[in-house]
Amino acid sequence: MSEVKRVHEYSNDQITVRFDPNVCQHSAVCIKELPSVFDIHRKRWIDVNGDSNDKIVDLVKKYPSGALTYTLAQQPEPEPVAEVEPITITIVPNGSARIVGKVRIVDLEGNLILETEKCSLCRCGLSEKKPFCDGAHKRAGWQGEAHSQPQNPAYSKNIFRPGCGWNLPLSNLNLGETITHLSGDG
Numbered sequence: 001m002s003e004v005k006r007v008h009e010y011s012n013d014q015i016t017v018r019f020d021p022n023v024c025q026h027s028a029v030c031i032k033e034l035p036s037v038f039d040i041h042r043k044r045w046i047d048v049n050g051d052s053n054d055k056i057v058d059l060v061k062k063y064p065s066g067a068l069t070y071t072l073a074q075q076p077e078p079e080p081v082a083e084v085e086p087i088t089i090t091i092v093p094n095g096s097a098r099i100v101g102k103v104r105i106v107d108l109e110g111n112l113i114l115e116t117e118k119c120s121l122c123r124c125g126l127s128e129k130k131p132f133c134d135g136a137h138k139r140a141g142w143q144g145e146a147h148s149q150p151q152n153p154a155y156s157k158n159i160f161r162p163g164c165g166w167n168l169p170l171s172n173l174n175l176g177e178t179i180t181h182l183s184g185d186g
Contacts, residue, residue, distance in 0.1 A: 010046040015053045016071045017046055017060065023132040024067035025096070025120055034059045064098060065133065066119040094143045096120035096133035105131060 005021040030038040037050035037059075048056065053072065060068045087101030098120050105113045105121075119132060123144050126136035136142075 008046070010044065010048050012048045014073050015048050015056060016073075017048055017056060018069045018071075019046060020067045020069075020114075022067075022129060023065050023114065023116075023119055024129075025065040025133050026135045027064055029063055030059060030068060064096075064118075064120055066114075066116045069116075091123070091144070092120075095123070095137055097123050 007018050007020045007022075010017045010019070031040060034051060034055060037047055037056055039045055039047070039050075057070055057072075060070045085101055087099060087103055090098045090100075092098060098118070100118045102115075102117050103119070104115045105119065107113055113131070121131050122129075122133045122136070124137040124140065124142040126140050126142060127134045128136065137144075
């Protein structure tokens with residue numbers, strides 16, 4: 001993994017937008033869809049006053065890598081949730097594994113790398129930001145295989161359990177397959 005860069009914050013009195021360059025895929029979704037806010041030619045490339053908070057929030061929610069996050073100034077504290085929300089992993093054809101849902105990415109020693117609600121993981125092995133995708137698959141023309149069935153029948157679609165590891169090669173997932181995070185001990 002390359003050098004860890006600091007997370008940048010851009011705020012006004014209503015919204016704070018954070019950019020984490022360590023997980024950015026450089027898909028340019030932000031620049032293409034909201035150039036009044038996101039402009040790499042400015043020294044402070046994110047201008048939270050460049051458009052409405054609603055447009056900024058909408059764009060950040062659909063940003064694929066999770067490199068952009070936001071907090072609203074008067075956002076109430078969320079109520080405790082009794083039920084664990086499912087985690088969805090989508091295998092992008094010839095691309096990353098996109099994860100949506102509250103996840104903690106840890107290294108082999110258990111050190112926290114990232115806690116987020118969405119990110120994109122590298123499947124091609126070419127990323128300079130492993131385990132995160134940096135778009136290297138596009139530059140290299142990498143093509144990932146899609147299996148109609150997992151190659152190892154011992155793998156279950158219900159592989160996530162609190163406190164347990166993840167031992168499923170990403171290449172064994174079907175395109176668009178949903179993996180469910182189970183609550184409880186089972």
